Structure formats: C-alpha cells, structure tokens
Amino acid sequence: DIRMTQTPSSLSASVGDRVTITCRASQSISRYLNWYQQKLGKAPKLLISAASSMRSGVPSRFSGSGSGTEFTLTISSLQPEDFATYYCQQSFSTPLTFGGGTKVEIK
Amino acid sequence: QVQVVESGGGVVQPGRSLRLSCAASGFTFNIHAMHWVRQAPGKGLEWVAVISYVGSKTDYADSVKGRFTISRDNSKSTLYLQMNSLRAEDTAVYYCARDEYDQEGSYRLILDPWGQGTLVTVSS
Numbered sequence: 001d002i003r004m005t006q007t008p009s010s011l012s013a014s015v016g017d018r019v020t021i022t023c024r025a026s027q028s029i030s031r032y033l034n035w036y037q038q039k040l041g042k043a044p045k046l047l048i049s050a051a052s053s054m055r056s057g058v059p060s061r062f063s064g065s066g067s068g069t070e071f072t073l074t075i076s077s078l079q080p081e082d083f084a085t086y087y088c089q090q091s092f093s094t095p096l097t098f099g100g101g102t103k104v105e106i107k
Numbered sequence: 108q109v110q111v112v113e114s115g116g117g118v119v120q121p122g123r124s125l126r127l128s129c130a131a132s133g134f135t136f137n138i139h140a141m142h143w144v145r146q147a148p149g150k151g152l153e154w155v156a157v158i159s160y161v162g163s164k165t166d167y168a169d170s171v172k173g174r175f176t177i178s179r180d181n182s183k184s185t186l187y188l189q190m191n192s193l194r195a196e197d198t199a200v201y202y203c204a205r206d207e208y209d210q211e212g213s214y215r216l217i218l219d220p221w222g223q224g225t226l227v228t229v230s231s
Contacts, residue, residue, distance in 0.1 A: 034217055036152075043202055044152065046219035055219070087152055091216035094166045096142070096154040 002026055002090050006099030012107040019075040021102045023088035028068045032092035035064055035073045038101075039084045048073065049091075078104070109133040109220055111186075111203045116225030119193055127225060129186040129203030136184040137161075140206035140214050143177060143188050145199035146224070155201070156188065160212055171197075193229045200224040 003026035013019050023033065031051035036044040046055050048064040051071055061076045075082055083106055088099040115127040129141070143155040156167045156177040165177050176189040186203055204218035 032216075036218075038152075043221040043223055044218075045221070046217065049207070049217045089152075089216075089218075094157065094214065094216070095168050096157070096216050098152040098154070101151045 001095055002029060002092060002097050004088055004090055004097050004099040006086075006088055006102050008102060009100060010103040010105060012105045013078050014107045015078055015080060017078045017107075019078050019082075019104060021073045021086055021088075021104075023066075023071045023073070023099050025069045025071075025090055025092075029090045029092035031067050032090055033064075033066065033071045034089045034091055035062075036087045036089065037082075037084050038087065044087065047086075075104075109205075111205060111220060111222040113201060113203045113222045113225040116201065116227045118228045118230060120231050121194060121229055123193055124189070124191045125193065125227060127188040127190070127201055127203075127227070129188075129222060131184045131186065131205070134205070136179075137181040139208055141177075141179060141186045142204045142206060142218055143186075144202045144204055144218070144221070145197075145227075146202070147196075147199045150199075153199070157206065157214060157216075158186070159214070166214075190227070193227075195229050198227060198229045200226050 005024045033051045035048040038044040052064045085101045085103045113129045142157045158165045158177045162179045174192045178187045202224045204221040207215040207217040209215045
C-alpha cells in the first residue's frame with residue numbers, strides 16, 4: 001500500500017497569512033494526488049485533483065503543486081472560511097490512501 | 108443538483124450486521140464507480156471499498172475484506188454496503204462518494220461529491 005504523510009499535522013495562522021501543507025508519498029505516484037477540505041462536522045470537499053488542477057468553484061487562493069513523491073497545497077492568503085482540516089489522497093492505485101490530515105486553526 | 112445521501116446507520120452490537128444505503132441523484136449513476144469511505148470519531152479518513160459502474164468489479168480495504176460487501180442497484184441509483192461481523196473498531200461516520208467519470212470504465216479514484224455521512228456505532 002502507498003503511505004501518504006502530511007506535514008504539519010496542525011498549524012495556527014492568521015487571516016491573510018500564506019499557508020503551505022506538504023504531502024509525501026511512500027513511492028512515486030506521478031501526479032495522481034488530490035486535496036480535500038473538511039470543515040468540522042461536514043463531509044470532505046474536493047479542492048484539487050491531479051496535483052494542481054483546481055476544481056470548479058474553488059477560490060484562486062488555493063493552489064497545488066508537485067509530482068513523484070512530494071506535493072504541496074498552498075493557500076496564498078488565508079480567509080476565515082479556510083479554517084478546516086485538509087487531506088491529501090493518492091489516486092495512483094487501490095487501496096486508495098489518505099494523508100493523516102492537517103488542521104488549520106486560527107492564531 | 109448532484110448529490111448522494113447515505114442512510115442506515117445506527118447502534119449495533121459487536122458481531123451483528125448492518126446495511127448502509129446511498130441514494131444518488133442529479134447525475135447518471137450507472138456510468139460512475141462509487142466508493143465508501145469512513146472516519147472514526149476524531150480521526151482521519153479511511154477508504155473502505157469501491158465498485159465499478161456496472162458492479163462487476165469491487166475492491167476492499169484489508170481491514171474490512173471478507174466482512175463487508177459493496178453492491179449497487181443501477182435501476183434505483185443506489186449504492187449499498189453490507190457490513191457483517193461488526194467490531195468496535197468499525198465505529199465511524201460512513202461516507203458515500205462518487206468517482207470521477209472514466210471513459211474506459213476504470214477507476215479514477217477522485218472522489219466528488221461526498222454525502223453527509225451516516226454514523227455507525229458498534230457497542231454492546
């Protein structure tokens with residue numbers, strides 16, 4: 001199975017800050033990497049697929065990059081509605097696996 | 108609008124069975140693979156199972172293999188998860204999610220949208 005490791009597991013940031021979350025795969029997954037946002041008590045929402053392809057309706061302050069084994073999710077200017085937990089997920093092969101999550105909290 | 112809605116969760120004793128349902132609407136159900144993903148209280152996301160658009164191919168996480176069965180009824184636009192021999196560690200919110208359309212009928216493993224989830228609690 002492909003292991004996905006996210007860092008950090010949590011972070012505190014202020015509105016307007018630039019935030020970067022890293023996701024590493026235990027083997028090369030090309031660009032088969034997706035990012036999800038989950039707010040408290042809600043279902044996950046797909047933000048980015050194929051490492052950097054923004055989904056419809058996702059604000060442009062979100063961006064993704066990377067390939068192979070290292071990927072990043074960047075929020076260029078954190079907004080109040082962005083406080084949530086973010087998960088990476090590899091879509092290279094089954095079993096589909098997720099990172100452990102990064103909780104973005106208000107400083 | 109495109110949506111999936113889970114039902115069937117509840118409290119069940121260890122060793123017993125439960126069947127979850129997921130009703131799909133707003134899209135052509137029979138061209139999409141479908142998934143179940145779960146989330147234990149306060150924990151991260153764990154993929155459970157996937158079924159192909161026709162229902163002929165399935166795949167499972169090792170943690171549920173041999174105990175859970177994913178199935179679908181395309182005439183009813185409904186996905187199911189039959190859970191047998193339930194254990195305390197199966198306690199979680201169970202989400203249904205649509206896989207992105209693949210022209211060749213394979214899995215894309217890109218989940219969108221997700222339902223609101225249904226809580227399964229395994230406890231005596």
